[in-house]
Amino acid sequence: MNRRHELRDDPWERIKDLLPGRAGHVGVTAADNRLFVEAVLYRYRTGIPWRDRPQRFGDFRVVHIRFSRWSQSGVWKRVFRGWAEEADNEWVMMDASLVRAHPHRAGALKKGPEVDQAIGRSRGGLSTKIHATVDALGNPTGFHLTPGQTHDLVGADVLLADSSADAVLADKADDAQKRLVEPLEKAGKQIVIPSRSTHLIQRPLDRHRYRARHLIENFFAKLKQFRAIATRYDKTARNFLGAIHLAASLVWLN
Known part of the structure; x- marks a missing residue:
């Protein structure tokens, strides 16, 4: 019987050949890639300290350390992009969601030039805004992080610039005529x-499609x-976004 939060066999079979350290891959073969991925998932599912x-x-x-390295080198993002390429581009939907940043994790150590870690102060305190797009079936296709007080249009500038979808669905917050x-x-x-x-002048609205x-x-x-995405415990935006890409990959696989 599988333990709670373990990765099921079917999604593992679909991602194992996309990861560094696999047998036959350039470099050192990892002792147990699956156990490592499950360790990361356990941490983010439960929200407990490492x-x-x-x-x-x-x-x-x-x-x-290994999770941080994979986040920095873009491993989790590449895995996610592999599934996002299968998106149904009849339309793209965009929105943003605010997550509180835990006070003990709000900001990385400042060494050298200060780096934007996508943490800001909104009405609810220190927070991060996750901007996301999904396809016509509700599968995630892209992400962008900003400080919590940032307007949703900042995410739209990034995520919709090169979209191949035929239609764009968003709420009134993104109704910027000249900008978007x-x-x-x-x-x-x-x-x-x-x-x-x-x-x-009120723009015509396809209300049937908008319901989607x-x-x-x-x-x-x-x-x-x-839980460690619903509340941000990561000091760096890099690691937090890496976890989002991993979680979003599982949404595709499940």
Whole structure:
């Protein structure tokens, strides 16, 4: 019987050949890649400190260092992108969700030039905003992190710039005619964004298609089942985003 939070066999079979350290890959062969991935998942599922993980996962310092290296080198992002390439591009949905940053983890040690760790002060205190897009089936396709007080349009600038979707769905917060709507219309995309009530000219809205926006809310609900993502405990944006890419890959696989 599998332990709680272990990786099932079917998703493991689909990601094992994408990871460094596998048999036949350039470099040193890892002793147990699966145990390492399960150690990372256990930490983010439960939200416990790295040092408090069960002993079966080995030295927590080794696991944390390896996770950080894979985040820095883009391993988790490459795994995620492998699935995101299968997206249904009939339309793309975009939204953002705020997560509180734990006070003891709010900011990395400052060595050399200060680095933006995507933590800011919003109404709820120190926080990070996760900007995300999902495809027409609700599968995640992209992420961008900003400090919590940042406007949603900053994420839209990054995530929608090169989108291949035929239509773009978003809420009123993204109704910026010159900054967002006009460039997307020039690219030949259908705009499914409600007009602000203050606009003299109300843009036509496909309300039937707009109802599908619940899919991105469903995705955020799945993402926040990982307790160390629902509350940010990572000091660095790099590691936090790495964990998001890993969790999002599992959404694709499950």
